Amino acid sequence: MDNIKSTSTQTKKISTIFIVIISVMLILSIAALFQVFESYRRGRLDTANLILSVSAVTISIYMLLQLRVKPLKLGFEPQKVLTTIECVSCGYKMTREFKAGDFMFKKVESCPQCNERMIISSIYKAPQQKS
DSSP states (O other), X not given: OHHHHHHHHHHHHHHHHHHHXXXXXXXXXXXXXXXXXXXXXXXXXXXXXXXXXXXXXXXXXXXXXXXXXXXXXXXXXXXXXXXXXXXXXXXXXXXXXXXXXXXXXXXXXXXXXXXXXXXXXXXXXXXXXXX
């Protein structure tokens, strides 16, 4: 749960930084556009600067609008992986969440029924529950 909160906080910080950068870009491109209009009033039209300024204003506005849109959920959520531990002597089975370092036939804790060492008999992805 803490991981989700810290990710959300980091996302808010990144969004704020992007908003500041895009706002500065928008202000500078509007200033460049005014300079193009000022040079046009003096009798010179610099079409390259006009095109670049209008493009920068358009891109800045588009990016600001896109930051307000909710990001698409791409479906790359981490899968829940389970480990089945089995006692070879009495056949007792238990399932727990996968831990780093788990591998097939690894000897793990003692059996609660017969006190023999249990082994990891399977590692699998948990079936998804449909809501």
